[in-house]
Amino acid sequence: MPFREINSKMVEAQVVPGQKMYSQRGAMLAYRGEVSFTPSLTGGQGGVMGMIGRRVANEQTPLMEVEGSGTVMFGHGGHHIQVISLTGETLYVEADRLLAFDGTLQQGTMFMGAQGGVMGMVRGQVTGQGLFTTTLKGHGSVAVMAHGGVIELPIHPNRPIHVDPQAYVAHHGEVRNKLSTALGWRDMVGRGSGEAFQLELSGQGAVYVQASEEKL
Numbered sequence: 001m002p003f004r005e006i007n008s009k010m011v012e013a014q015v016v017p018g019q020k021m022y023s024q025r026g027a028m029l030a031y032r033g034e035v036s037f038t039p040s041l042t043g044g045q046g047g048v049m050g051m052i053g054r055r056v057a058n059e060q061t062p063l064m065e066v067e068g069s070g071t072v073m074f075g076h077g078g079h080h081i082q083v084i085s086l087t088g089e090t091l092y093v094e095a096d097r098l099l100a101f102d103g104t105l106q107q108g109t110m111f112m113g114a115q116g117g118v119m120g121m122v123r124g125q126v127t128g129q130g131l132f133t134t135t136l137k138g139h140g141s142v143a144v145m146a147h148g149g150v151i152e153l154p155i156h157p158n159r160p161i162h163v164d165p166q167a168y169v170a171h172h173g174e175v176r177n178k179l180s181t182a183l184g185w186r187d188m189v190g191r192g193s194g195e196a197f198q199l200e201l202s203g204q205g206a207v208y209v210q211a212s213e214e215k216l
Contacts, residue, residue, distance in 0.1 A: 002141050003074075003083045003100070010075040011083060011143050013100060017069050020103035024076060025062040027099055033070015040065045061095040065103075074100050079145035079216065082152075082208060086172065089205065090137040093144055093170035096216055102140030110135050144170055148211030160202035166213035173205015 003011040013021060015035050022040060040063040066072060075081065076099055084091060092110065101107075109132045136142055146169045155161055155175055162180070171177065180200045201207050 002085070003143050005081070005083060006073065008080050008149070009078055010073055011081050011100070012071055012073045013066075015066060015068050015070050015072055019067075021066045021100060022063045022103055023066055023072075023074055023100035024098060025064045027074045027076045028066075029073045029075050031070055031072040033068060035066060035068035035070045035072055037064050037066055039063075061098060063098075066100075074143065076145060077216075080148055080150060080210070082144050082146060082150040082169070084142045084144060084170065084172065084208070086136065086138060086140055086142065088137075088139055089172045089174075090135050091142055091170055091172040092133050092135055093142070095134045097144045097146065097169060098134065099143040099145050101136055101142040102138075105136045105138045105140045105142070108135045108137070109133065144208070145216060146208070146210035146212075147214045147216070150208050150210050153207050153209060155201055155203060155205050155207060157202075157204055160200050161207060162198040162200050163207060163209055164213060165197055165199045166215065167209050167211075168199055169208040169210050171201060171205060171207040173203065175201050175203040175205040175207070177201045 003013050005011050010029065015021065015033070025039065028037060079099075081099055086105065150169060153161055153163075155171075155173065165179070178200050180198050
């Protein structure tokens with residue numbers, strides 16, 4: 001169920017009978033056809049246990065199920081929207097950045113310490129993203145929100161990319177991420193560059209970076 005970008009802040013999705021999709025509640029702007037919107041109690045695939053896990057991890061964003069036949073336009077808060085197509089890989093993204101996604105994608109959560117160990121947990125605290133992040137896996141499309149424009153940076157083996165943690169939006173692929181520091185005495189006395197922490201991503205995949213250091 002691919003999304004069509006109407007402009008940088010609105011996308012349109014084709015809804016077909018027998019296929020479900022999910023969106024953040026209140027994100028519907030307009031629609032054509034016979035389409036229904038109902039609150040999602042489980043918040044995507046994964047059933048009740050998945051729902052409980054996401055609530056425990058504080059990765060529970062109110063979602064609604066979208067079904068029927070027609071087209072729906074989505075947007076939220078005037079945020080920039082980036083459409084990401086998955087072909088079997090896993091997307092790592094914060095729950096509050098999800099605008100809409102295919103119902104065929106498997107939703108879950110990941111402990112930040114699972115990638116980057118202790119520094120992975122520190123990264124969650126430094127970025128304000130907490131200790132867990134949302135995962136979407138499978139074949140389908142995801143529309144995520146960001147401040148300003150978004151650029152996709154490919155990650156190649158042996159060529160890691162360093163990203164400002166506040167500008168990080170999401171990543172996919174076989175990618176390892178860890179927080180690296182460059183704290184020096186200047187930072188200790190308040191005369192640093194302001195870039196003491198960077199997020200290092202290595203492996204094979206892509207990372208999405210927004211044109212702002214502001215969270216949603």
